[in-house]
Amino acid sequence: MPLLDATEALARPSIGIYRFEEHADEAVNSAVRAWSTTYARQQGSMSFFWLNRARFDEARGRLGQTARLSRGWDTYGGDPPNDLARAIAASVLTVLEAEALPPARLLPSVEGGIAITFAEENGRAEIEIYNSGEIAAAAYAGTEDATAWEFEANEDGIKDAINRIREHLFS
Amino acid sequence: MIRNERPVIAHFAPEELLFLRYGVDDFVNGQLAVGAIKFPKQSVNRGCFSEPEDVLYHDEGKYNGLGAVEFSVEDIPPTITGDQGSTYRFFAHHEPRDDNYGHSEIWSARPRAEEEYREPSKSTKLQFRMQLCKRILTSRIRITAVRNRA
Numbered sequence: 001m002p003l004l005d006a007t008e009a010l011a012r013p014s015i016g017i018y019r020f021e022e023h024a025d026e027a028v029n030s031a032v033r034a035w036s037t038t039y040a041r042q043q044g045s046m047s048f049f050w051l052n053r054a055r056f057d058e059a060r061g062r063l064g065q066t067a068r069l070s071r072g073w074d075t076y077g078g079d080p081p082n083d084l085a086r087a088i089a090a091s092v093l094t095v096l097e098a099e100a101l102p103p104a105r106l107l108p109s110v111e112g113g114i115a116i117t118f119a120e121e122n123g124r125a126e127i128e129i130y131n132s133g134e135i136a137a138a139a140y141a142g143t144e145d146a147t148a149w150e151f152e153a154n155e156d157g158i159k160d161a162i163n164r165i166r167e168h169l170f171s
Numbered sequence: 172m173i174r175n176e177r178p179v180i181a182h183f184a185p186e187e188l189l190f191l192r193y194g195v196d197d198f199v200n201g202q203l204a205v206g207a208i209k210f211p212k213q214s215v216n217r218g219c220f221s222e223p224e225d226v227l228y229h230d231e232g233k234y235n236g237l238g239a240v241e242f243s244v245e246d247i248p249p250t251i252t253g254d255q256g257s258t259y260r261f262f263a264h265h266e267p268r269d270d271n272y273g274h275s276e277i278w279s280a281r282p283r284a285e286e287e288y289r290e291p292s293k294s295t296k297l298q299f300r301m302q303l304c305k306r307i308l309t310s311r312i313r314i315t316a317v318r319n320r321a
Contacts, residue, residue: 065321068321069321073320073321074320074321075192075233075234075320076192076209076213076214078209104199104200105196105199105204107196107197107204107207108321109205109206109209110206110207111209114206115206117199117204117205117206119199119200119202124301124305126205126206126301128206128297136293136294136297138294138298138301140301146298146301146302146305148253148295148298148301149254150292150293150294
């Protein structure tokens with residue numbers, strides 16, 4: 001008995017209506033597919049991790065470079081960041097990394113200190129550390145006016161500031 | 172640029188352009204970084220008496236490679252009320268120099284002249300600078316920087 005009726009197969013139309021059935025497609029349901037999806041997710045999270053790591057490495061590199069600045073570095077006669085501002089900025093970066101909130105840029109500030117910028121699609125925020133040891137943050141989302149506040153340069157103060165910044169950046 | 176004993180012109184039209192010097196790193200994600208603006212007395216050149224390249228003029232060429240960005244007087248936030256409740260108004264002030272007639276600065280004052288002036292708090296100044304930087308986008312660059320300030 002023939003396994004295939006060639007005549008009937010050839011007589012079938014070359015086009016047809018196909019119905020997608022969930023969980024019925026081996027390409028979606030197979031063990032290989034499951035492994036592939038898991039691997040891709042791992043790669044994705046690793047990329048995110050390494051991307052964050054690279055941004056913190058860059059920020060720390062920039063922070064180190066500020067030690068070479070001299071008075072008038074900004075072309076407007078401004079003071080360079082001092083050791084106190086750099087030490088506080090390093091602490092802020094440590095807490096930011098633990099909280100997985102990488103900065104978009106770290107720059108010396110023309111105000112005398114260090115400015116750490118955060119930028120997302122809809123929001124923007126800033127932490128500014130001054131040579132006096134004071135620290136302030138500002139943030140806004142979309143078209144709203146920026147809000148700004150000063151806080152203590154300790155771990156709790158920095159964490160509170162990060163939480164407020166997150167609300168604006170990801171609202 | 173030379174002043175030649177010309178007088179101070181106190182009035183600024185809202186649409187008058189102001190020019191500011193900047194470096195490559197000063198723009199972050201298409202917007203001027205707050206760390207690039209100081210307050211008080213950020214120096215700018217007013218557009219009715221100068222060209223963008225004038226902010227890059229230096230006898231010894233120290234500003235070669237930096238850029239010039241514009242914003243208008245009306246981009247300056249007129250008032251900010253800080254977290255301690257004090258309100259300040261902000262404005263452009265013509266402060267000509269012998270070698271730069273268009274030189275101006277951004278100043279602040281209390282809303283009523285009789286109120287005692289105290290410099291705004293760090294957070295109020297930061298709030299002001301952030302509001303101003305919201306308006307200074309890469310589209311307003313007039314001369315593109317090719318190096319950093321430092």
